[in-house]
Amino acid sequence: MGIIRTDRLVFEYIRRDEEGNVEGITRAVDEVDLDVQQGEFIAILGHNGSGKSTLAKHINAILYPTEGSVWVDGMNTRDDKDLWNIRQEAGMVFQNPDNQIIGQVVEEDVGFGPENMGVPTEEIWERVEESLKAVGMYKYRKFSPNKLSGGQKQRVSIAGVIAMHPKCIILDEPTAMLDPNGRKEVVRAVRALNDVEGITVLLITHYMEEIIHADKVFVMDKGKIAMQGTPREIFSQVERLKQLRLDVPQVTLLAHELQKSGIDLPAGILTVEELSQALEHVQEYRR
Secondary structure, eight states: OOSEEEEEEEEEEEEEOTTSOEEEEEEEEEEEEEEEOTTOEEEEEOOTTSSHHHHHHHHTTSSOOSEEEEEETTEETTOGGGHHHHHHHEEEEOSOGGGTOOOSSHHHHHHHHHHHTTOOHHHHHHHHHHHHHHTTOGGGTTSOGGGSOHHHHHHHHHHHHHTTOOSEEEEESTTTTSOHHHHHHHHHHHHHIIIIIOOEEEEEESOGGGGTTOSEEEEEETTEEEEEEOHHHHHTOHHHHHHTTOOOOHHHHHHHHHHHTTOOOOSOOOSHHHHHHHHHHHHHHHO
C-alpha cells in the first residue's frame, strides 16, 4: 500500500432548505481510486468544480467519505483515534496564505505547529531553521508576515507545515492568488522539498506549467478521474484537454499547431528547450 490510497471514494454534498429538508445531492467525488507512493510528486488537475479540492480535503481528513475509504500511511481517515496522526503525516497548504499565518513574526508562525505537538523548545527552533531554509525564507525569519509578498507568505505557510515533519504535503491550489513570480517561487520550493527532502507532494492546480515536472498527473472532471499518466502523456492529448476545459502550456500548444501544419515534431513537448531542439532536428533532417 502506498502512503496515500483511496478506494472507490465517493463524497456527496447535501443541500438543505431553511427547514432542514434535503433539496438536492451533488456528487463531488465519484468512485476515485488513487495509489500514491512515498516520495512521488503527484499533480491533480481539473477545471473549477471538477472535484479536485474536495478530494484534497479527504486526504487531510477535513472531509470524510460518503462511500469508500481513504488511507494515509496505513491509517483509515474514518478512524477518529488516528485523526491527529493523519494530520501530522499529511500537511495541508491552502489557496490563501493569510488564512494559515497566525504569528506576528515569521519564525513564531513556523514554530506554532511543532509547539502544539509538544515538541521540546530546542527542537522547535531547529525545525524552524531547517524549514525556513528549505523554502528559502530563513533571512526573513524576524520579519512580520504583513511585510511579505504573496509568494513569500505562501512559502512561510509551507515552512509551517514542513516544521511538523509530515511525510506528505497536499497543496490545494497554493498559487491561485499569486502573480507569476510568486507562483514560480512556490513551485520551485515545492519541487526542492520533493527532490531534496523526499517529501511526497500532491499538488492540486489548474496551472498547467506547474505540473510538467510531476511524476504522475491525474485529471479530474465531474468528480471522476478523466485522464492519468505522465505529464508528457497528458500533454500529448491537447484536444482532449481542451474538451475538459483546460489550458495547455503555450509551448505545447505551439508545438501542437506546428504538428497540424505538417511539421514532424514529437508529441507532448513540455519546454521551450525541447521545442527548440526538435525544430533544429527537423532542419538538419531537411538538409
